[in-house]
Amino acid sequence: MHHLEIRGLxxxxxxxxxxxxxxxxxxxxxxxxxxxxxGSGKSTLLRALIGLTPPTSGEVFVGGSKxxxxxxxxxxxxxxxxxxxxxxYNLFQNMTVLRNVTITPLKIKKRPAAECEREALQWLExxxxxxxxxxxxxxxxxxxxxxxxIARALATRPEILLLDEVTSALDPERVNEVLxxxxxxxxxxxxxxxxSHEMAFVREVSTRVAMMDEGRIVECGSPQQIFGAPLQERTxxxxxxxxxx
Amino acid sequence: MFERILQDxxxxxxxxxxxxxxxxxGRTLAMTLIGCGxxxxxxxxxxxxxxxxxxxLLPLRALLVLxxxxxxxxxxxxxxxxVMFVIxxxxxxASLLSIATVSVCLLxxxxxxxxxxxxxxxxxxxxxxxxxSLNFTFMQSLFMVILPQSWKVILPPAAAFIVMFIKDTSLAxxxxxxxxxxxxxxxxxxxxxxxxxxxxxxxxxxxxxxPLSRFAAYLEKRLASS
Numbered sequence: 001m002h003h004l005e006i007r008g009l010x011x012x013x014x015x016x017x018x019x020x021x022x023x024x025x026x027x028x029x030x031x032x033x034x035x036x037x038x039g040s041g042k043s044t045l046l047r048a049l050i051g052l053t054p055p056t057s058g059e060v061f062v063g064g065s066k067x068x069x070x071x072x073x074x075x076x077x078x079x080x081x082x083x084x085x086x087x088x089y090n091l092f093q094n095m096t097v098l099r100n101v102t103i104t105p106l107k108i109k110k111r112p113a114a115e116c117e118r119e120a121l122q123w124l125e126x127x128x129x130x131x132x133x134x135x136x137x138x139x140x141x142x143x144x145x146x147x148x149x150i151a152r153a154l155a156t157r158p159e160i161l162l163l164d165e166v167t168s169a170l171d172p173e174r175v176n177e178v179l180x181x182x183x184x185x186x187x188x189x190x191x192x193x194x195x196s197h198e199m200a201f202v203r204e205v206s207t208r209v210a211m212m213d214e215g216r217i218v219e220c221g222s223p224q225q226i227f228g229a230p231l232q233e234r235t236x237x238x239x240x241x242x243x244x245x
Numbered sequence: 246m247f248e249r250i251l252q253d254x255x256x257x258x259x260x261x262x263x264x265x266x267x268x269x270x271g272r273t274l275a276m277t278l279i280g281c282g283x284x285x286x287x288x289x290x291x292x293x294x295x296x297x298x299x300x301x302l303l304p305l306r307a308l309l310v311l312x313x314x315x316x317x318x319x320x321x322x323x324x325x326x327x328v329m330f331v332i333x334x335x336x337x338x339a340s341l342l343s344i345a346t347v348s349v350c351l352l353x354x355x356x357x358x359x360x361x362x363x364x365x366x367x368x369x370x371x372x373x374x375x376x377x378s379l380n381f382t383f384m385q386s387l388f389m390v391i392l393p394q395s396w397k398v399i400l401p402p403a404a405a406f407i408v409m410f411i412k413d414t415s416l417a418x419x420x421x422x423x424x425x426x427x428x429x430x431x432x433x434x435x436x437x438x439x440x441x442x443x444x445x446x447x448x449x450x451x452x453x454x455x456p457l458s459r460f461a462a463y464l465e466k467r468l469a470s471s
Contacts, residue, residue, distance in 0.1 A: 050378050079380045090375035094393040103389065104379045156379065 001064045003028035003191050004049075004160055009058035010215070011048045018044045020215030022058070026193065028159075031186055033194045033202040035226075036212035037238065042195040043087075045212070046162045049193070050084050051075050062160070080109075083153035084162040087169050089145040091137040097124065097148050098133040101155045109156070116155075123151040127181045143174025147181055154185070161185075163194045199242050203227055211235040249438045257437050257445070269428035270449050272342055276414045276424065277453075280349025281357070281407045287350075288357030293387065295358070296365050309358075316355035322416045324348045329420060345417035345424075349410065356406055364399035365391055397468040404461030411454045425449050 002025040009022040019041045026032050034042040047053040049060060054069040061067070062081060068074040091100050101120035105111045124130040127147040137145050146166055153161060163182065167175045179201050186192070186205050196202050202209060203223045210220040211234070219232045227243070230236045291309050294302055316324065328348045332339050368391050376386040418427035429446035433439045 052374055052378060076380055079378060084378045086371065086375065088371055090371045092372065092375065092390050094390065104381075107385065107389065108380050152379075 002026060002061070003030070003063060004193075005059075005061040006045075006049070007059045007061075009045070009048060009055050009060065011044065011053055011055045011057075013053065018215055019048055019055075022212075022215070022217055024210060024217060024220065026191060028191055029189045030207045031192045031194065031205050033196055033206040033209045033223075034212055035196070035199070035202060035209060035238070035242075036218075040212040041215040042212050043164050044215075046084060046164045046193060046195060050079060050082055050162060052084075080156075081158060082160040082162065083156050083158035084164060085146070085149050085153050085166050087165040089137070089142070089149040089169075091145055091149055091152070093137055095136075096133065097129060097135050097137070097140070100137070100148060101152045104152070104156050120151070120155050123154050124148070126154075126184070127151045128177070141174060142170045143177050146170060146174075146178050150178070150181055150185075154190075158190065160191045160193070163192060163196070165195050165197065167196065167198060197242075199227070211238065213238070246438070246440060250441050253438045253441050257432075257441055262432065265432075266425070266428055266445060266449055269423055269425045270453060272422060273411060273414050273424040273450075274453055276342070276346050276349050276417060276422075277407060277411045279346050280414075281353045281410060283350040284353025284357040285361075285403070287354040288359075288361050291354065291358035292362040292365055295362055297383070313355045313358055316352055317359065319352075321348070321352055321413050322419060324352055325416060325420055341417075341420050341422045345414070345420055345422045348417075349414065353406070353410065357403055360402045360406065361395075361399050364395035367398040368394045397465065400461065400465050400468060404458070404465075408454045408457050408461070411457070412450065 004026040006022055006024040006026075010017065010019050012018045018039075022041070022045055024032070034045065036042055044053060048055045051067075051069050059066060060069075062078060067078050091097075092103070095103060098117070098120055101123060102113075102116045105116040105119070106113060121130055121133065124133055127150055129144060129147050129151060132140060132144065132148075137148070140148065146169075150166070166182070167178050170178060175198065179198060182192075182194070183201075183205055194202070194206070206223050208220060209223050209226040211218045211226060211230070211232070213234050219226065219230060219235045221231075225231075226235060227239055230239055291313065294309060295306055297306075319327075325345060325348045328351065329341075329344050332344050332347065372390055372394065373386055376390045381389065414424055415426035417424055418430065421427070423431070425446050429443045432442040432445070
């Protein structure tokens with residue numbers, strides 16, 4: 001049984017169909033990267049998976065059970081197991097770093113306060129942000145905010161982590177600190193779906209890479225195959241353009 | 246004129262007159278604070294219903310828009326008369342002060358709901374998406390994420406409205422509510438110098454509104470730093 005199974009997923013914004021027909025089985029612990037040009041539906045796929053842009057057709061199974069995106073209970077169960085990190089971090093601006101990380105386990109999952117705090121500090125330590133636990137997000141650099149956002153997502157103990165262009169909004173100098181953080185997580189056994197334009201990184205951490213174009217997965221394979229010997233013309237074109245610089 | 250003021254002063258500042266002015270101040274303050282307090286609570290409710298997107302609440306939203314847009318456009322004096330003519334036959338013997346207070350509530354709810362709505366809408370949608378993705382319910386997002394971030398946008402115009410309304414309650418004197426302005430008129434009618442009578446009322450209005458402005462400024466500063 002696949003950990004996450006996406007079958008014929010489609011959605012869009014209003015009349016505009018962005019995601020057309022995506023089928024992608026993902027096994028537990030896999031790191032699948034989505035690559036492709038802007039507007040190909042990579043971010044929309046992540047948003048659809050976590051129900052922020054609910055799918056209009058198709059099916060999603062998590063751990064074998066089907067997600068019903070029109071049911072609050074089903075969405076709640078889904079988001080209990082799945083977390084997303086956004087391009088713009090979306091840290092709660094009215095809370096300190098520590099509060100950002102503890103609030104979900106504490107107030108939403110109702111876990112004991114001491115345990116939440118200890119675990120939050122461990123995660124912050126892990127992403128190298130424990131020393132800033134008292135700071136407010138607007139006092140942090142983009143890279144620091146993004147690392148806190150990763151800690152916040154992990155503190156909910158997700159089985160599946162979605163990373164949506166987490167380095168795109170960052171200073172080039174800050175990119176590596178975030179990539180290093182994610183690299184360190186790949187050994188945790190968390191299933192990850194990564195949207196990224198950092199090809200060297202994608203090549204290194206992914207177990208599989210899916211090439212997307214116009215709302216569909218054009219080709220999916222090992223990083224070596226996708227970057228070294230793409231089968232589809234579209235993939236070849238994209239990869240050669242990307243790798244040229 | 247000054248001779249008259251000097252001549253009236255000892256008698257004017259007698260205890261009974263000061264008490265009379267203090268009571269009038271109390272009425273002005275009560276109308277403003279009760280009215281605007283109720284306005285904040287119901288304004289918040291209206292704002293929350295208006296930013297919600299559930300189709301279920303669509304008819305309610307339409308009604309609320311109608312209410313808000315109507316009452317924001319009627320002069321306060323007209324609201325006072327409407328409320329008086331509606332309430333008097335329904336509740337015979339309703340006090341003029343309560344009629345005026347209800348009128349303040351009606352107007353301030355409409356006004357403050359717009360102030361609060363624009364505050365809630367100032368919070369970037371990404372904040373709400375972040376909360377939704379973490380399983381926050383609508384109410385949890387509202388109280389833990391949206392409201393704490395919108396106070397600093399809501400507070401300055403809300404405080405300005407309340408301070409302004411301290412002055413606008415003077416229109417209730419047209420109904421016969423013995424608030425500050427009416428008290429001034431009564432003192433002058435009793436034969437005191439108009440400059441003295443209304444001068445005292447001026448000071449009383451200042452005493453009411455100045456601390457409120459300072460308090461709002463203090464809150465604003467505190468909210469901005471957090």
